[in-house]
Amino acid sequence: VTDSATYFEIQQFYARQMQSLDGGSAKEFAGTFTTDSSFVHHPHNRVDGRDAIAEATERGVERTRLAGLVRRHWFGLPLIEESADGTLLVRYSAVTTVTAADGTVTHEPTCMVEDILVRQDGRLLNHVRTVRRDDLKDR
Amino acid sequence: VTDSATYFEIQQFYARQMQSLDGGSAKEFAGTFTTDSSFVHHPHNRVDGRDAIAEATERGVERTRLAGLVRRHWFGLPLIEESADGTLLVRYSAVTTVTAADGTVTHEPTCMVEDILVRQDGRLLNHVRTVRRDDLKDR
């Protein structure tokens, strides 16, 4: 990416996006995606469109809540590349913790994530997110 | 927050603050709080004033040292809002690791933290820190 202002903007975008998800606001989370976005869990699952992402997220959030758990997402350092058309390609590792009511913390498998971010009406939105779990990697 | 310079300043502030704590320097850690600050562990515990924070921190640091453990704090991406009066509200997830002499690593319950940062004589200080543990959350 070209400058530190964009870096800051991206990190704020992710902070807001993932605090929405971890806080259980499926609709707010989905609102950080474009209406024609795709959320891909490579290689098994693909959800197309903001509305479908909102629904899938709501089901996940509800499942976590009913289980009495709190999930939190942690992102590694993002590697950022800007295309000629202004699209941002961001690549980072991620891991999710699950905290139970008795205080135990478990970790879901680590992942690599690739996002395509676009700018619409001046603000960043997620156009495509591709998640590759390290436990499903070809070995 | 308004710009990337402030973002950088906040991240340096936290790096210094938490490396002081994890390195066992209770006084240096407490020095990152205002003299009239509050450190709240919601909903159980509240410590008021820099001196009291220094004492409570010293007890914690000593307990960790005597147990032969090393604690380290890890912060998630901060979401930053600036008030009209220049006060910064920063919200982030946090998790603490505990490493024993035999190399085993355990995780304390994840948390959400809200800080109110103020500027005094040109430098940032923590006015209020509120920590909410995920295992104590209403379910």
Next chain:
Amino acid sequence: VTDSATYFEIQQFYARQMQSLDGGSAKEFAGTFTTDSSFVHHPHNRVDGRDAIAEATERGVERTRLAGLVRRHWFGLPLIEESADGTLLVRYSAVTTVTAADGTVTHEPTCMVEDILVRQDGRLLNHVRTVRRDDLKDR
């Protein structure tokens, strides 16, 4: 450090460096070190020179691959100081996760890392990296 542009540059440097390592590209990882660099695992081990770092890294990468594991490095907030000669001293905590094919995640002992970064032909390179494992700390 002087400004947010340098902060951004350092974080991009680390993102690229560690994604190379975690992705198994020993040569690309070693390429982020100066030809006359040193990689020190305090107090046991010291590797001098980019070529030797490449070889040692290749062995580690191969070991991880043969074991069917994926290792990922996670860095805490960096504390950055700039010397009069432009050299950057960066200090941060780090932890490595190991994800197995069955999805289990284990953590290697947490560390403190100190890097000396230098600028050559306009880009940052690692001149010295010193890693101190918390389980080997004097207690």
